[in-house]
Amino acid sequence: MEMVVVAPPAPGKIEDLKRRFFATPLQALLSLISLAVMAFIAWKLLNWAVFSAVFTTSGGPEACQAAAGACWSVIAARWRIILFGLYPFDEQWRSALACVTVVVMTVLSCLPAFWTGRRIALVWGAGTALYYVLMKGGVLGLPQVGEEAWGGLALTLFIFVTTCLIGFPLAICLALLRRSELPWISRTTALIIDGVRSLPLISILFTFAIVLPFALPQWLVGDKLYRVILGSALFFSAYQAEIVRGGMQGVPAGQEEAAMALGMSYWQRIGRILLPQAMRNALPATINQFVISFKETSLVVIVGFFEILASGNAAYGTGEWRFAYVEVYAFIAFIYFVFVFSLSRYGAFLERRMSVGER
Amino acid sequence: MNSSKVSGPAVRIENLDKYYGTFHALRKVNLSVERGERIVVCGPSGSGKSTMIRCINRLEEHNGGRITVLGTELDDDVANIDGIRREVGMVFQHFNLFPHMTVLDNCMIAPMIVRKLPRAEAEATARRYLEKVRIPEQAMKFPGQLSGGQQQRVAIARALCMQPQIMLFDEPTSALDPEMISEVLDVMVTLAADGMTMICVTHEMGFARRVADRVVFMDGGEIVEEAPPEEFFTSCRNERTRQFLSQVLGH
Ligand SMILES: Nc1ncnc2c1ncn2[C@@H]1O[C@H](COP(=O)(O)OP(=O)(O)O)[C@@H](O)[C@H]1O
Ligand SMILES: [Mg+2]
Numbered sequence: 001m002e003m004v005v006v007a008p009p010a011p012g013k014i015e016d017l018k019r020r021f022f023a024t025p026l027q028a029l030l031s032l033i034s035l036a037v038m039a040f041i042a043w044k045l046l047n048w049a050v051f052s053a054v055f056t057t058s059g060g061p062e063a064c065q066a067a068a069g070a071c072w073s074v075i076a077a078r079w080r081i082i083l084f085g086l087y088p089f090d091e092q093w094r095s096a097l098a099c100v101t102v103v104v105m106t107v108l109s110c111l112p113a114f115w116t117g118r119r120i121a122l123v124w125g126a127g128t129a130l131y132y133v134l135m136k137g138g139v140l141g142l143p144q145v146g147e148e149a150w151g152g153l154a155l156t157l158f159i160f161v162t163t164c165l166i167g168f169p170l171a172i173c174l175a176l177l178r179r180s181e182l183p184w185i186s187r188t189t190a191l192i193i194d195g196v197r198s199l200p201l202i203s204i205l206f207t208f209a210i211v212l213p214f215a216l217p218q219w220l221v222g223d224k225l226y227r228v229i230l231g232s233a234l235f236f237s238a239y240q241a242e243i244v245r246g247g248m249q250g251v252p253a254g255q256e257e258a259a260m261a262l263g264m265s266y267w268q269r270i271g272r273i274l275l276p277q278a279m280r281n282a283l284p285a286t287i288n289q290f291v292i293s294f295k296e297t298s299l300v301v302i303v304g305f306f307e308i309l310a311s312g313n314a315a316y317g318t319g320e321w322r323f324a325y326v327e328v329y330a331f332i333a334f335i336y337f338v339f340v341f342s343l344s345r346y347g348a349f350l351e352r353r354m355s356v357g358e359r
Numbered sequence: 360m361n362s363s364k365v366s367g368p369a370v371r372i373e374n375l376d377k378y379y380g381t382f383h384a385l386r387k388v389n390l391s392v393e394r395g396e397r398i399v400v401c402g403p404s405g406s407g408k409s410t411m412i413r414c415i416n417r418l419e420e421h422n423g424g425r426i427t428v429l430g431t432e433l434d435d436d437v438a439n440i441d442g443i444r445r446e447v448g449m450v451f452q453h454f455n456l457f458p459h460m461t462v463l464d465n466c467m468i469a470p471m472i473v474r475k476l477p478r479a480e481a482e483a484t485a486r487r488y489l490e491k492v493r494i495p496e497q498a499m500k501f502p503g504q505l506s507g508g509q510q511q512r513v514a515i516a517r518a519l520c521m522q523p524q525i526m527l528f529d530e531p532t533s534a535l536d537p538e539m540i541s542e543v544l545d546v547m548v549t550l551a552a553d554g555m556t557m558i559c560v561t562h563e564m565g566f567a568r569r570v571a572d573r574v575v576f577m578d579g580g581e582i583v584e585e586a587p588p589e590e591f592f593t594s595c596r597n598e599r600t601r602q603f604l605s606q607v608l609g610h
Binding site for chain 2: 252254255257258259260261262263264265268272273276277280354
């Protein structure tokens with residue numbers, strides 16, 4: 001005897017839409033109203049952003065004020081301030097190259113092909129050195145530009161990347177110390193983590209930038225920028241340490257036992273067995289922490305750095321473009337979006353990649 | 360550690376005491392295992408079987424007595440512990456395979472990073488042992504894609520790849536569905552036939568009968584009885600042993 005089982009035909013797109021949104025007359029009415037509202041908003045936005053907008057600087061600010069739409073000419077006129085801050089005008093190509101360096105370095109280290117200790121170290125070592133030489137100059141015939149003049153996107157990226165670069169290994173160290181078998185080590189670490197987490201980032205930045213120089217010997221003070229980055233890395237690591245610890249708790253005890261039984265040393269167990277699994281568990285929360293940190297770089301403005309948001313303020317704040325702040329913020333929002341969205345998509349890629357073979 | 364040249368028993372346990380906090384888990388346990396000998400350890404749940412074999416490779420620290428493995432006494436010397444762990448393989452109840460690595464990598468990682476074998480050699484060894492446990496075709500899969508019986512056989516292969524002189528098994532079949540138990544036991548029987556020194560905690564009495572040189576019965580943290588299998592099953596003296604046997608053989 002033979003039985004032929006036929007799967008029911010998959011409903012077509014139209015059928016599906018009908019069933020979801022037009023099942024009853026009331027539902028149909030609500031769907032139509034929502035559709036109309038959405039279309040209206042979309043049209044208004046599009047009209048403002050494109051059809052009635054001014055794109056060229058030729059008419060100056062006056063042309064903008066006459067038009068009904070967006071004034072994108074402010075971006076055309078002031079993009080250099082937004083991207084590079086107070087960096088000397090003639091040297092801004094260096095700042096642009098530095099941005100590219102950071103982006104390339106980040107993208108490279110996101111590629112699985114670069115995930116060996118030596119390659120990552122090479123990428124980051126060469127990348128940061130190149131960034132520093134480009135931005136600071138003083139060698140190879142490049143005029144020197146002090147850290148206080150760095151700004152805009154280049155500064156935002158630099159602070160973010162170095163915060164993560166210092167904060168991430170620190171977080172792993174803290175997480176490992178916190179699970180130490182020696183109670184005084186784990187308790188002290190817990191105290192540090194909880195202490196840092198209970199302070200607002202602003203107060204930490206302020207302390208590192210303004211207060212620390214009074215407490216430290218002169219030779220240890222360094223530039224304000226690096227102190228700020230250290231503070232921000234410390235803050236990042238306190239949160240990230242808890243995320244990593246959570247990931248470690250999700251790894252069954254049997255994993256470490258199996259590694260021990262095979263004769264692996266402590267660092268081999270940590271590096272090959274515990275951390276890879278812990279980081280896989282911790283990935284979603286980690287990406288979240290990266291996104292938050294990226295946006296929190298804007299807080300450095302309170303200690304006098306003109307990262308991209310503050311540079312945006314400056315771009316419309318002076319003189320004739322004062323009215324065009326919406327456009328400037330829309331532009332900055334777009335830049336944030338590009339970076340944060342790429343970060344999130346990369347996180348999703350990693351999750352897919354790591355879930356290979358998972359039950 | 361070149362201990363194959365050292366004479367004396369593979370494992371000698373003398374007056375072993377182990378406490379968990381105030382709980383006395385092992386009470387003056389004595390056991391000596393010769394090279395090539397196969398020991399089956401059985402006993403009710405909570406009697407200290409796992410604790411005893413985990414002391415042999417220092418997954419648990421003992422609190423009294425002496426453990427000598429392949430001529431080296433287990434103490435706080437980390438070099439000794441590492442040396443012994445290299446020579447003592449262990450198979451766990453819940454397999455404990457590394458889920459983020461392929462089957463092949465599971466088998467290659469310890470030989471490569473602990474024994475410092477070159478990759479090609481480690482891979483050849485791994486494939487040989489996967490063949491031996493009869494799953495060479497699963498080498499590129501991840502543990503999560505295998506059945507319980509297959510995972511346990513990979514776990515055996517992983518331990519064998521370190522080329523240990525002694526193998527410890529802690530209830531290797533008790534987490535398996537009944538139809539997978541025999542595939543794992545078959546592998547263990549082959550291993551026994553090759554002359555491996557084995558200490559197996561198991562309730563598989565058929566296996567004990569077939570391969571064990573001695574059966575050890577534990578209860579309440581003590582070794583209550585210790586005898587060759589035919590003697591153990593037919594004429595055990597102890598009341599607790601008889602009760603236990605009637606339970607595991609009763610159905
Ligand atoms: N890590 C531990 N902490 C506290 N008590 C434990 C621990 N491991 C085992 N025990 C106790 O020690 C006794 C022996 O355990 P175990 O060796 O696992 O027994 P078996 O393997 O024979 O079932 C049990 O009573 C168990 O509750
Ligand atoms: Mg047990």
